Amino acid sequence: MSDAERLLRRLEIQELQDLYVNVLDNDRLEEWPGLFVEDCHYEVIPKENEDAGLPAPVIFCDNGRMLRDRVLSLRNANIYEKVTYRHFLSGLMWHETASEITAQSNYVVINTSQAGVSTVYQAGIYRDRIVRTEAGLRFKSKRCIYDTLRVQTLLAIPI
Amino acid sequence: MDLPASAHAKDMPTLDAFPRQDGSRVPYKVFSSEEIYALEQERIYRGPTWSFLGLEAEIPDPGDYKSTFVGDTPVVMTRAEDGTLAAWVNRCAHRGAIVCRLPRGNALTHACVYHQWTYGTRGNLQGVPFRRGQKDMTGMPADFDIKAHGLPRLRVDSYRGLVFASFSDAAPSLPDYLGPLMRPYIDRIFHKPIIYLGCTRQFSNSNWKLYMENVKDPYHASLLHLFHTTFNIFRVGMKATCQPDPGGLHSIIFVSKTEDENADGYKAQNIRSYDEGFRLEDDSILAMHQEYEELTTNHIQPIFPQLVIQQIHNTLVARQLLPKGPDHFELVFHFFGYQDDTPELRLTRIKQANLVGPAGYISMEDTEATELVQRGTARDGDAHSIIEMSRAAPDQTGTTITESLIRAFWVGYERLMGVDRVAAMGQRS
Helix, strand or coil: CCHHHHHHHHHHHHHHHHHHHHHHHCCCHHHCHHHEEEEEEEEEEEHHHHHHCCCCCCEEECCHHHHHHHHHHHHHCCCCCCCEEEEEEEEEEEEECCCCEEEEEEEEEEEECCCCCEEEEEEEEEEEEEEEECCEEEEEEEEEEECCCEEECCCCCCC | CCCCCCCCHHHCCCCCCCCCCCCCEEEHHHHCCHHHHHHHHHHHHCCCCCEEEEEHHHCCCCCEEEEEEECCEEEEEEECCCCCEEEEECCCCCCCCCCCCCCEEECCEEECCCCCCEEECCCCEEECCCCCCCCCCCCCCCCCCHHHHCCCECEEEEECCEEEEECCCCCCCHHHHHHHHHHHHHHHHCCCCEEEEEEEEEEECCCHHHHHHHCCCHHHHHHHCHHHHHCCCCCCCCEEEEEECCCCCCEEEEEECCCCCCCHHHHHHCCCCCCCCCCCCCHHHHCCCCCCCCCEEEEEEEECCCEEEEEECCEEEEEEEEECCCCCEEEEEEEEEECCCCHHHHHHHHHHHHHCCCCCCCCHHHHHHHHHHHHHCCCCCCCEEECCCCCCCCCCCCCCCCCHHHHHHHHHHHHHCCCCHHHHHHHHC
């Protein structure tokens, strides 16, 4: 892979990440499942479990239907304060094989309450597996491994 | 469980008797008063109670340890060299520093980093650097007795793999503390060897007792948690047992499926939570692998003061409730399964973690609600809540539309906190 190809691939990955962040941070939840392939995995898990090899998650979805169910539930069933997320990503490292790209990046989510108070809600890393589809790059798997072990109040909107 | 009432009533100026004897009126100040919080640390967490520390399955091997709390006192639970359990206050006998700085691990000795005072697995002091001095200079005085300066040890016992500790010699034995009504429900969940699957943590800006009320409040379940009814999971017609322990502080909410599943009760009352038409695309998270004699969807069992045993569908959790000042608490959800789980059943348990915990479909609202109460009650400490549902039938246990568990809790709380009701009434008249 030439330097130009590497740069192009990096930009493609970042474009997918930027779209992901844009959807979550601007209340376009309905578009969130579409950033994954149908046979996908999405998980939010504390670092302490990941490090210990223990599986207990806070969110665990193993197909696209479960992602859409989460959105349906958040829109129609669950009661929670309508907060605003702002995601900040850094430290992207990636590796490409014949079938997929694996990527890892840091994230910080700033959470702003209705009262206008902004706090660091969660810091962690994304471990992504990305595949190419007709629509462009999509997540095959996204695991959010968070350092901020004590989840403040509740976690409604995906990370 | 029937605990001795506190003997401190006379010197307790801050907590007056509640307006009514039956726990149906709770003054708001109990949720935000620093003084009451400090008294709780003494009379509840240092009082004749047993506090849940964790699961034996978290510390299976000699030397394994876990840092945790009894109330807000840092405590370490360990498995000693001979396999027995121990717990000690995590504060160096020398100058008061935290000794064990890691959340978990395995070690046969625990050294305070400040001056390297070193303790064994049971908190016994083993070594003090320069005890004999350096060169010809004198060290610790001749009357310094190393055996007299171990870490304060707590009584420790486990019941069916649940580890508890107590500061109090006045606490009854652990089985007696749990009592004959609560034990069979614990036995039901812990009837075979478990495996620890990890924990998740939630931090709330509200008082720990608001959470205790929440887990004794089946009335809110179908009204606050709309996931049930939006997706037709939970019905008023299900068979329920909601019962406080005779001492008032522990309780059980036990809801089982019956054949009679219809939502007419909701439709008829036009409750907002009934909304036809929503269906989950993947309802595998609501699967019920029948594991017990009854097809029970909800088993919610608070064991006062810092444990809630939970079975919701096939999720199994020991929730630890830790007070962090009058207006904060931390919840630690210890997930577990059984050692003989099939891979399929284990996956169901992991998937159903989506139902509970900080992001849980049927639990995320709980901390939202307790924080609303915390904010709402910040002022007017002598104003009070009104807890009346099913008050006229205190022995009725067959319905979820009841607040009898909450009232029983507050009666038990008042007694444990040492409110001298007779004296208080005398002063008023």
